[in-house]
Amino acid sequence: MMLVATPLLLLPLLRPVGGAYCPGGCRCYSLTVECGSAGLGGLPRGVPTHTQTLFLQDNLIGQIRTGDLLLLTHLNYLYLQNNSLSSVEPGSFQSQRRLLELALNANRLRALGADVFRGLEQLRVLYLAANRLARLQDHAFRGLPRLQELHLQHNALEAVSERALLGLGSLALLDLSANGLHTLGAAALRPLLALQVLRITDNPWRCDCALHWLRAWMDGAGRRLLSPAGRRLPCAEPPRLSRLGLLEVPPSSLVCIPPLLRLEPRRLAVRLGDGLRVSCHASGYPRPQVTWRKASPSPRGLVQEAPPPPAPPPPPLEEEEGAWPAGGAPEDADTGSGMLFLSNVTAAHAGFYECEARNAGGAARLAFHLAINSSSSSAWAGGPAPPRRRRPAPDVSREPLHAAGSMAFGALGAAAQAAVAAGIALLALTALLLLAMICRRRRDPAPKExxxxxxxxxxxxxxxxxxxxxxxxxxxxAPPAGGGGEEEEEEEEEEEEEGRVTGEGGEAPxxxxxxxxxxxxxxxxxxxxxxxxxxxxx
Structure with missing residues (x-):
């Protein structure tokens, strides 16, 4: 009897975990759930809470929300590669404190928030390869003190901020190959005290002054971290160095041009509710990164001076990437669009703004003053700087000037009105005098001599x-004609001779x-x- 009952008692233990204990389309084992290639559009529900390994690769999962993994506190391995993930909410892994390996590679992630990996204190390996990451923000990997491998290859990374890798003191392998890196700062790698392998090949390196340190580091302490093939870093820029590797470029050829800024206009006043767009152009090599920030509020707030001539309103403004929203300046500076964009301005927007351009060669800054005009007239805008207000002299009228193009006499000041009236009267008197002189000459002609x-x-x-x-x-x-005399004969001969010379032929003298x-x-x-x-x- 006992021999018969024993197999019956063991039947529940030998039965595979399935049915009500396993999500549909998945295969469940004692500590592993395999849901790969199941056509899932989201994380499955009903996964046993004691699961330690969860395979969700090759599905159509597009988002991980905060509560999707809340009950899976025993997970050690989570594989989400080859999905359509475009976002991971901050705190989505806060319950996975035992997780050792996380695979998020081959997805559509474009950015990583500062608290995406919060709670993963035991994580050792993180796969983020083959995504669409373009930039690593500061503290992107905060909360990963035991991370040993970070795979970021085959992304679109163009820059790694100086504080992006803070807190990764245990990291031994960093793979940044096959990205779009033009440069890499020494400060970005400084927190990696345990680094043993660095892969930075297949990037379009810009060989300028910013890579002086990397060249020297590759010849010294960095030699042990790079493989022989990894030490071959071809230059993509500038064109004159495009066929050389970084180690083949003389240090004197790694040069930069500091940024030069051009800001138009430097000062502007707008009406309440209007929008504005101010362009800040920067030149230099490498191409400077342009940022805007609000330096200080305006000391006067609203503009109380008489407004200048009206100007046409600005065109309708559109939202631009990197532009400031209509509500005002954000806490963080613009990421380099070069354009200060504000719409529906209020008195709170008035003040001084600063445009900064920065590259490896240095930094340049220019100030912009925004004033808000409470009147109905439009804004004034100048070139480099508008004229300063000066206290008028005692003999100068303080009457406000009329608008440009206006012919209203009453708009002029008292002194200007008097001067104009005197000039008109003098011209009229002069015209009357000229008219009187002309009439008198015609009426009384000059007497004969x-x-x-x-x-x-x-x-x-x-x-x-x-x-x-x-x-x-x-x-x-004189004696009568015919009287002789020598003198008369001589005169007659002379007159006859003169007549022959000047007279007509055939006539008698x-x-x-x-x-x-x-x-x-x-x-x-x-x-x-x-x-x-x-x-x-x-």
Whole structure:
């Protein structure tokens, strides 16, 4: 009887764990549950709480929430590779304090929060390879003091912050190969006191001044951490060094250009409720990272000065990656978009902002002042800096200026109005005087020139009187025509000769009588027609 009952009592122990004790589509064993390739869209429910190993690979799981693993406190191994994980809520593993190995590789993770791995004090191996991680933020692996292997290969990492690996004092293997790393700071590796293997191959290294330390470290203390193949780090930038390995580049060729900033505008005032977009351009090598932060509040808050001429409102603003939200500046600085973006501004936004550009060659900063205008006029914007307010001189009017383009006389100050009125009156008076002079000249023409009696006082000598005597003897006392004389014959010959030279051919030469008549006509034309007379005083 006892021999028959014993097998019956052992039947429950030999039966495989299944049915009500195993989720559908999974295979459950004493301490292991295997749910791989089951087409699951989420973590299965009903997994036995004593499970130590859980296989969930090759499914369609897209998210891990805080309560999904809350009851599985005995897990040692959890495999979630080859799923569609895009997010893991902070605190999702807080109940897995015995977990030794976690596989999250080959998923779609883009970022890791600071408390994602909280509670995993015993974790030894973490697989994060083949995801889409682009940057490791500060304290990304906080709470993993016993982690020994960290696999980050085949991601899209471009940078590792200086405090990303803090707390990993037990880490022995770090795999950063096949990423997009251009540079790596010495401070990022400083917390790894137990590091024995470092893999950083297959990255597009930028061989500049930021890698001086890495070159020297590879020749010294880092030689034991890198395999012979791992010490071959080809330079991707600059082009002149693209065919060389880092160890082949002379230290004098690892150079940087400090950043140079250009900020437009440097000062701006906007109306309440408006939006703004300020661009901060940086140049340098390597390409500087640009960040914005609010330095201090405005000492005045709202702008009380008279507003400048209205300007057209800014175009509708759109949300941009890295831009500040409409509610104001975040606690952390912008990650380098180069654009300060604010919408629906309030008085709390007024103040001084600082644009900072930083690269391996140094840092540069420029300040931007934002003022809020409570009036209905638009903003003023200047170039490098607007003119400072100065106290007006005692003789300068303090009346506000009228808006640009306005012709309203009442908008001018009292002094300006008086000056304009005086100028207009002076112009009108000048025009009336010119018109009166023109009318008077047309009405009273200038009188004709009256006869003038020139009195010869012989101040110019006896020549005029002698000429008069000659004319008198020639014209008045001349003998009748035909009278002989040598002088008359000579004069006639001269006149005939002159007539042949100047006269027309075929005409008879003029006689002495004709010459005398012509001379008398000339004399009368000169002396009588012009009403000029000489009074001779003896």
């Amino acid at each position: 009256e006869a003038v009696l020139y009195v010869d006082d012989y101040s110019d000598g006896p020549a005029p009187f002698g000429r008069l005597e000659e004319f008198h003897e020639m014209l008045v006392l 003029p006689t002495a009588a004709a010459a005398a008549a012509e001379a008398e006509a000339v004399l009368r034309g000169h002396f009588l027609d012009s009403q000029i007379a000489y009074e001779i005083h003896c």
